[in-house]
Amino acid sequence: MKRIVVGAHYGLKDWLAQRVTAVVMAVFTIFMIAAIAGGAVSSADAWRGFMAHRLVQIVSFLFAVSLFYHAWIGVRDIWMDYVKPPGLRLTLHVLTALALIGYAGWTVQILWRL
């Protein structure tokens, strides 16, 4: 059968990355539910104190990076499914990537200002 080249790795890398980032986010979600149940949001000071822990900052950062990478794969898939004109699709891909990179910088600033 003639192979049709549609891109590097035929999407396997993204498929795997989507799942790995999902697992990271799921573990973080359970961690945050436990923290909230343990009183992390009982007051504004408790919340700030909790988020100021170095370990919490690092796992929050890992969550954020996973989220933005996961969102990139998912949103790009949506554009690829519904937007066919190459110019428009490229524009949407670029805008999505720029937005996510900007959000990543914003989130880092919020986490490390504490």
Add this chain to the structure above:
Amino acid sequence: MTEMTKPRPKFLTLYQIRLPVAGIVSILHRVSGAGLFLLLPLLIYTLQVSLDPQPAAVATFQSIKGNFFVQFLLFGLCWAYLHHFCAGIRYLLLDLHIGIEKSGSRKSAMIVFAVSLSLTLLVALKFLGVM
């Protein structure tokens, strides 16, 4: 491409097509993901304001929290997160070949709805101080 794909049977009588429950979970997985992406700025901004100790930020946070429209958006986002989370775990299990039979798949799709919707209700009631 034409050599690779056999002609597929087509049934496009739209008013007779019934999407199975797993299909509804699937399309809502996409819709919830898109919604979460579009409202990311609101979520990041809320995080920022919630962590800012200055009195102006505290007042802003209280007004965001008390705004009816924002509450509506946040409950919607809460549902989107929970649906995406539950459906995502279902897909991870399907990837591991757990629950791929028709009956198991149907049951797990219904569990996704039951868990995500009841947790959303729980969070909303807790937020509004009903519970």
